[in-house]
Amino acid sequence: MFHFSNIVRSKGDPAIVEGGPSLKRPQDQLARALGWFSIGLGAMELLAPRRVTETLGMEGSETMVRAFGIREILAGIMSLSVDKNAGLWARVGGDGLDAAALLSGLTSDNPKKGNIALALLMVGGIAMLDYRAAQETKPQRPARTARRRLYPNRSGFPKGLEATRSGAKDLIKHATAGVAS
Amino acid sequence: MKALVWHGKEDIRCDTVTDPEIQDPRDAIIKVTSCAICGSDLHLFHNYIPGMMPGDIMGHETMGEVVEVGSGVDGKLKKGDRIVVPFTIICGECDQCKRGNFSVCETTNRKRHLADKVFGHSTAGLFGYTHLTGGYPGGQAEYLRVPFADATHIKVPAGIPDEQLLFLSDIFPTGWQAAAQCDIVPTDTVAIWGCGPVGQMAIRSAILLGANQVVAIDCLPERLSMAEAAGATTINFETESVLERLQELTDGKGPEKCIDCVGMESHVMATLPDTVLDRAKQMVMLESDRPHVLREMIYVCRPGGIISVPGVYSGFSDKLPMGAFMNKGLTMRTGQTHVNRWTDDLLRRIEEGEIDPSFVITHTVPLNQGPEMYQVFRDKRDSCVKVVLKP
Numbered sequence: 276m277f278h279f280s281n282i283v284r285s286k287g288d289p290a291i292v293e294g295g296p297s298l299k300r301p302q303d304q305l306a307r308a309l310g311w312f313s314i315g316l317g318a319m320e321l322l323a324p325r326r327v328t329e330t331l332g333m334e335g336s337e338t339m340v341r342a343f344g345i346r347e348i349l350a351g352i353m354s355l356s357v358d359k360n361a362g363l364w365a366r367v368g369g370d371g372l373d374a375a376a377l378l379s380g381l382t383s384d385n386p387k388k389g390n391i392a393l394a395l396l397m398v399g400g401i402a403m404l405d406y407r408a409a410q411e412t413k414p415q416r417p418a419r420t421a422r423r424r425l426y427p428n429r430s431g432f433p434k435g436l437e438a439t440r441s442g443a444k445d446l447i448k449h450a451t452a453g454v455a456s
Numbered sequence: 457m458k459a460l461v462w463h464g465k466e467d468i469r470c471d472t473v474t475d476p477e478i479q480d481p482r483d484a485i486i487k488v489t490s491c492a493i494c495g496s497d498l499h500l501f502h503n504y505i506p507g508m509m510p511g512d513i514m515g516h517e518t519m520g521e522v523v524e525v526g527s528g529v530d531g532k533l534k535k536g537d538r539i540v541v542p543f544t545i546i547c548g549e550c551d552q553c554k555r556g557n558f559s560v561c562e563t564t565n566r567k568r569h570l571a572d573k574v575f576g577h578s579t580a581g582l583f584g585y586t587h588l589t590g591g592y593p594g595g596q597a598e599y600l601r602v603p604f605a606d607a608t609h610i611k612v613p614a615g616i617p618d619e620q621l622l623f624l625s626d627i628f629p630t631g632w633q634a635a636a637q638c639d640i641v642p643t644d645t646v647a648i649w650g651c652g653p654v655g656q657m658a659i660r661s662a663i664l665l666g667a668n669q670v671v672a673i674d675c676l677p678e679r680l681s682m683a684e685a686a687g688a689t690t691i692n693f694e695t696e697s698v699l700e701r702l703q704e705l706t707d708g709k710g711p712e713k714c715i716d717c718v719g720m721e722s723h724v725m726a727t728l729p730d731t732v733l734d735r736a737k738q739m740v741m742l743e744s745d746r747p748h749v750l751r752e753m754i755y756v757c758r759p760g761g762i763i764s765v766p767g768v769y770s771g772f773s774d775k776l777p778m779g780a781f782m783n784k785g786l787t788m789r790t791g792q793t794h795v796n797r798w799t800d801d802l803l804r805r806i807e808e809g810e811i812d813p814s815f816v817i818t819h820t821v822p823l824n825q826g827p828e829m830y831q832v833f834r835d836k837r838d839s840c841v842k843v844v845l846k847p
């Protein structure tokens with residue numbers, strides 16, 4: 276089987292013959308996809324805010340769109356990091372802000388209200404994915420109150436703690452005798 | 457053979473790979489009998505240390521039996537020898553090796569040009585670490601090629617189980633060096649941040665070197681209980697103020713010696729705002745490390761004291777209080793461990809029953825369960841402290 280990574284192996288080093296299972300679960304893949312989506316959307320909002328406001332009939336809101344772009348990019352970076360769960364929850368919150376901003380543009384005199392409705396629908400769909408990914412990638416670290424095994428008998432000193440301590444102190448006394456005076 | 461292979465952030469797999477071969481007359485091949493997962497492997501698992509490539513084999517705490525030797529090794533090693541492999545690859549001949557500064561051996565990094573650019577001067581080659589240190593395949597595998605094998609080994613006798621000897625490869629000498637470079641005197645209080653495997657070894661080492669009081673700091677009850685078992689006084693940084701407790705325990709003067717066994721991934725907590733800021737900066741690549749422990753140590757250490765840093769830092773750290781560091785006249789000592797500088801003495805201590813490093817092992821599993829164990833060890837699930845893998 277061809278493995279791309281083998282191209283860069285130093286000659287003679289072990290190369291992959293057959294790949295084993297990955298630790299990545301479907302929800303990790305989903306988180307990754309959402310992360311990149313977030314960065315892409317954010318970049319568009321940041322670099323071409325007018326395109327966005329024109330499509331939505333919300334001209335004048337470019338500054339807000341730019342700020343939302345920065346927010347999207349940061350949430351995206353976080354969703355791609357080891358703290359993806361925090362990133363995904365940040366996205367869920369961001370989806371709420373997006374929806375609120377869109378609703379504020381949904382006035383009867385907005386000629387593009389059809390587009391806004393469509394955008395709202397999209398935000399709703401994405402929000403559901405964000406929420407699901409956030410739910411399913413909860414950190415696995417046990418809660419502070421979780422039951423734990425304790426190790427009070429693992430001193431690592433076969434001769435016992437007291438004997439070890441006094442032995443070490445005697446040794447130092449010998450080693451430094453005459454040095455200090 | 458089977459090996460644990462890095463494929464990207466949080467993606468380690470048990471792949472089938474080709475067997476290693478002798479590439480140089482000074483090489484040897486060992487059949488691995490035991491290997492372990494280290495806190496340093498977690499930095500790689502999180503892709504915090506630059507220079508990993510998909511397809512790299514993990515692992516730098518390894519021991520086994522020599523099954524093949526190159527023509528340049530004979531005399532020093534032979535088929536059938538039982539060896540522990542130090543994680544630093546050493547030539548034994550260069551200026552640094554002659555001085556015992558093995559982790560900065562001038563010969564063994566085969567990608568020296570990269571390290572020269574990044575660090576100014578190259579350090580030694582390391583097993584199962586990044587391409588900045590040679591990109592040598594690691595020992596979480598069934599077989600391992602040991603380059604410069606005539607120097608890069610610790611011969612161990614039969615009759616002592618793997619579990620007692622394996623940690624001569626890294627964490628035992630690492631904890632020992634961390635304590636040794638504190639120049640401990642009998643009146644000293646030694647404060648140790650982090651009660652992971654390295655911290656546990658540092659605690660025992662400080663006791664064996666005769667410290668008056670050892671204080672151990674972490675937030676995990678199981679690890680604190682293990683620290684207490686060796687006679688340390690403990691501080692839980694989630695529920696107590698580290699600074700206040702250390703002041704109390706030292707009559708308001710601060711510990712003379714401080715050891716950082718945490719490194720670049722200090723725990724992020726809302727009650728420690730600097731850690732949150734570090735994490736945010738790390739995410740957008742404005743900072744590579746989270747040096748909360750360094751800041752705390754510099755602040756709390758007694759003037760004239762020593763700060764010892766075995767914890768791994770990868771690149772750039774912000775807001776280090778250099779004013780306090782300088783004006784208090786502190787000394788900082790760091791480094792990847794010069795493993796072979798210490799192992800003769802430490803092996804003797806194991807043989808004489810002074811210490812049994814196997815106390816730290818909480819999980820032993822077959823190699824193919826390695827990927828899951830990375831997660832268990834990282835998440836501190838199931839009261840995990842140290843994982844040993846059996847190929």
Ligand SMILES: NC(=O)c1ccc[n+]([C@@H]2O[C@H](COP(=O)([O-])OP(=O)(O)OC[C@H]3O[C@@H](n4cnc5c(N)ncnc54)[C@H](O)[C@@H]3O)[C@@H](O)[C@H]2O)c1
Pocket residue numbers: 494495496497498499626627630649650651652653654655673674675676679693717718719720721722723748749765766767768769791792793
């Ligand atoms: N210098 C060397 O040659 C060398 C060798 C081996 C390991 N290391 C490094 O040593 C460090 C520890 O390794 P380990 O295997 O024990 O890892 P580990 O991850 O198991 O242990 C780290 C411990 O630090 C604790 N911690 C986190 N934040 C803390 C804080 N603010 N205060 C106190 N404790 C805190 C964690 O709860 C954990 O128990 C890592 O950085 C590793 O890379 C260095």
Ligand SMILES: [Zn+2]
Pocket residue numbers: 494495496497516543626627
């Ligand atoms: Zn290590």
Ligand SMILES: [Zn+2]
Pocket residue numbers: 546547548549550551552553554561562563564
């Ligand atoms: Zn050398």
